Amino acid sequence: MHKGKHLLIDCRDVPYEQCLDDQTLLDVMSRAAKLAGSTVISQIRYKFGSDSPPGCTAVVMLDESHCSVHTYAELGLMAFDIFTCGKTNPMRIWEMIRDELDIRNADVREVNRFIVSHHASADLAS
Numbered sequence: 667m668h669k670g671k672h673l674l675i676d677c678r679d680v681p682y683e684q685c686l687d688d689q690t691l692l693d694v695m696s697r698a699a700k701l702a703g704s705t706v707i708s709q710i711r712y713k714f715g716s717d718s719p720p721g722c723t724a725v726v727m728l729d730e731s732h733c734s735v736h737t738y739a740e741l742g743l744m745a746f747d748i749f750t751c752g753k754t755n756p757m758r759i760w761e762m763i764r765d766e767l768d769i770r771n772a773d774v775r776e777v778n779r780f781i782v783s784h785h786a787s788a789d790l791a792s
Contacts, residue, residue, distance in 0.1 A: 669780035670731065673756045675746040678771045685739035688713050688722035691767075695726045695733045698762035704754045705729035730754045744769070749779065 684690075688711040696706050711724040721737040731749040738744075746763065748756040757776075764772065 667782055669782065670749060670751040670778070671756050672777040672779050673746070673748040673760055674775045674777065675744075675748070675760060676773045677744040677746065677769050678742060680737070680742045680744050680769065682739050682742065684767065685721055685737035685742065685744060686713065686715075688724050691722065691735050691737075692724040692726065694763055694766050695724065695735065695759075698759045698766070699726055699728055699733050699754075701762060702754055702756075702758040704733075704750065704759070728754075733759060751780070 692709055692711045696709055699706055705728060706726055707729055708727040709725070711722060713722045714720060720739040723734070723736045725732060725734040728750065730752050732747070733749075734747045736745045746760065748759050750756045750759070760774065763769070
């Protein structure tokens with residue numbers, strides 16, 4: 667049994683301007699998390715480019731864990747990280763993000779987190 671699911675998503679062939687749009691990325695992640703049943707507790711974004719390659723990072727902190735993205739605009743790359751505990755399905759969050767941003771080339775890896783034995787899972791449930 668596990669207590670969390672973690673998606674690691676590498677996206678390629680993303681338009682340059684989309685990789686720089688930190689506000690839209692933050693808004694899309696926040697909206698998707700809420701629609702999937704998560705509780706958003708904080709958000710932050712940052713645009714890179716003056717002393718580093720152009721891109722951005724955006725993070726949505728959830729009561730259930732987090733959703734983040736880091737981009738490399740010159741390479742057309744986005745790396746999403748969606749981690750949830752409890753009943754929220756991170757794949758549902760990803761599917762909404764993917765559809766809204768029209769991402770067509772993505773590699774998704776799923777990792778079970780907090781793997782516990784049967785005895786430990788009974789303790790966690792109480």
